[in-house]
Amino acid sequence: MTAAISINGLTKRFRDVAALTDLNLEVPAGSVFGFLGPNGAGKTTALKILAGLTRSTSGNAYVNGVPVSVQGAHRAQVGYLAQEPRFYGWMSGRETLNYVASFFAAEAGPARTDEVLELVGLSDAADRPTRTYSGGMRQRLGIGQALAGNSSVLLLDEPAAALDPIGRRDVLELMQRLRGEKTIFYSTHILDDVQRVSDHVAILDRGRLVVSAPTAQVMDVSVAATVRVALRGAEESTATALAVLPGVASVSAAGRSQDEWHYDVIVQEGQMGDVQRAVTRYAADAGLTLLANRQQSINLEEAFLRIVDKERAA
Numbered sequence: 001m002t003a004a005i006s007i008n009g010l011t012k013r014f015r016d017v018a019a020l021t022d023l024n025l026e027v028p029a030g031s032v033f034g035f036l037g038p039n040g041a042g043k044t045t046a047l048k049i050l051a052g053l054t055r056s057t058s059g060n061a062y063v064n065g066v067p068v069s070v071q072g073a074h075r076a077q078v079g080y081l082a083q084e085p086r087f088y089g090w091m092s093g094r095e096t097l098n099y100v101a102s103f104f105a106a107e108a109g110p111a112r113t114d115e116v117l118e119l120v121g122l123s124d125a126a127d128r129p130t131r132t133y134s135g136g137m138r139q140r141l142g143i144g145q146a147l148a149g150n151s152s153v154l155l156l157d158e159p160a161a162a163l164d165p166i167g168r169r170d171v172l173e174l175m176q177r178l179r180g181e182k183t184i185f186y187s188t189h190i191l192d193d194v195q196r197v198s199d200h201v202a203i204l205d206r207g208r209l210v211v212s213a214p215t216a217q218v219m220d221v222s223v224a225a226t227v228r229v230a231l232r233g234a235e236e237s238t239a240t241a242l243a244v245l246p247g248v249a250s251v252s253a254a255g256r257s258q259d260e261w262h263y264d265v266i267v268q269e270g271q272m273g274d275v276q277r278a279v280t281r282y283a284a285d286a287g288l289t290l291l292a293n294r295q296q297s298i299n300l301e302e303a304f305l306r307i308v309d310k311e312r313a314a
Contacts, residue, residue, distance in 0.1 A: 004029040004153050004183035005050065009059035012045050012207075019045040021207045023059070027200070030180045034194035034215070035187040037204035043187040044083055046204070047155050050185070051080040063153055076104060079151040083158050085142030089131030093122050093141050096130060097148045104149030112150055120144040121170055136167045143171065154178075156186035160193060172197050225272050227265040228254065229279055230292035234261035241286070245278040247271030260291060 005027035012020040020042045027033045037043050048054045050061055050068055052075045060067060066074040087096050097113040117123045120140040125133065130141065139161070146154050159175075160168040168190070175184055175197050188194060194201060195215065202212040211218060231238060238261060243251040247268050254262040267275045276293050283290040 002029045003027060004031075004064055005185060006062045007046075007050075007059070008061065010046065010049065010056050010061055011058045012042070012049065012054070013057045018207050020049075020056070023204075023207075023209055025202055025209060025212055027183060027185050029064075029183055031199040032175055032179050032184045032197050033186070033200045033202070034198035035185060035202050035204065036189075036191070036194065037187075039189075040206075041204040042207040043204055044157055047080070047157050047185075047187060051075070051078055051155050053080075076149075077152050079146035079149055079154045081142045081146045081154075081156040081159055083161070085138060085145070087130040087138065087141065090129055092127045092129055093117065093133070093144070094126040096141060097144055100145040101148040104151070112148065116144045116147045119147065119174060136163045139163055140167065140171075143174070151182075153183045153185065156184065158188055159186055160188065160190060168193065225267045225269075226296040227267055227272070227275060227279065228292055228294055228296050229263045229265055230290075231261050231263075231283060232259055232289035232291055234288055238286075238288075239263060241282065242279065245275065245282060247275040247278065262292075264296070 003026040005025070007023055007025040010020055010023040011018070023042075023046060035043050035046070045054070049056050050063065052068060052070050052072055055070055062068060063074040063077050066072070066077065068074050091099065094113055094117065097116055098110065101112060114123075117126050120143050122137065122140055122144065125137060130138065133141065139159070140163075143156065143159055146156060160171045163171060172193055175186075178184060179197075179199070198215050200213065201215045201218050203210040203218075229242065239251050239253060242248060242263060242265060248271075249266040249268050251266070252264050254264045256262065265275065265279070272295060276295075279293050280290060282288075283293075
């Protein structure tokens with residue numbers, strides 16, 4: 001798949017602090033790409049470099065094959081939303097978008113402004129001064145100004161951060177509608193949103209890339225699968241017996257209810273079926289009643305926490 005964004009060895013240092021270290025990443029064209037990481041991981045720094053707002057210390061990046069640089073030609077192909085967008089309070093929403101559009105192609109004019117206002121749900125407030133906008137409205141206007149130039153690549157820093165649940169839903173639906181038409185590279189801390197709309201995910205921690213893969217792969221392959229086992233008649237030594245079954249990586253107690261014992265069995269990659277069969281045989285041989293032996297589903301938040309914890313423990 002063609003890469004809309006290519007990042008090669010990107011490093012950014014602020015004196016003795018490394019905000020980014022040797023970042024390598026490719027963002028497929030037309031994808032919705034979630035950029036995740038704890039606070040201070042370097043996400044905003046990477047987005048600012050791609051937007052041409054700050055220089056990298058070393059390394060390079062390309063947008064649609066055009067080298068990224070401060071005031072570079074690539075900026076005509078990029079729409080950018082800052083984490084905390086600011087506007088001239090005396091300008092209306094319509095004037096703001098027209099002003100931003102004037103820096104782009106000739107076709108990005110009043111007609112495009114009307115289209116964008118409709119897309120971000122600000123048509124009714126288009127002619128009000130932006131100083132009268134609520135926080136959520138300003139965030140939607142920020143997304144609108146990223147779209148105003150009809151750029152092929154959108155760089156969005158926390159696009160749903162200031163929105164209520166309805167506003168978040170609207171933003172996610174907009175991102176879904178733009179899939180394939182635009183490349184959306186966005187940072188967020190709302191992992192549920194990423195799971196709902198993102199094709200690909202990259203996880204950054206302390207300035208270094210931890211993993212980059214399709215979202216489903218991060219959830220299903222990058223972390224070990226878990227089997228929830230419930231047994232009646234178990235005892236303290238049962239966890240130890242489960243832990244030595246073929247294909248089991250580890251076992252942890254998940255609770256007890258009267259005479260029912262619950263365990264989370266972490267499975268080695270590719271061993272799910274074998275482990276579940278081994279648990280069934282073990283229960284029968286030990287004279288235990290097997291109440292549950294099912295694979296646990298894992299969401300992106302769990303995957304994220306496991307991946308980052310594993311990276312920090314390494």
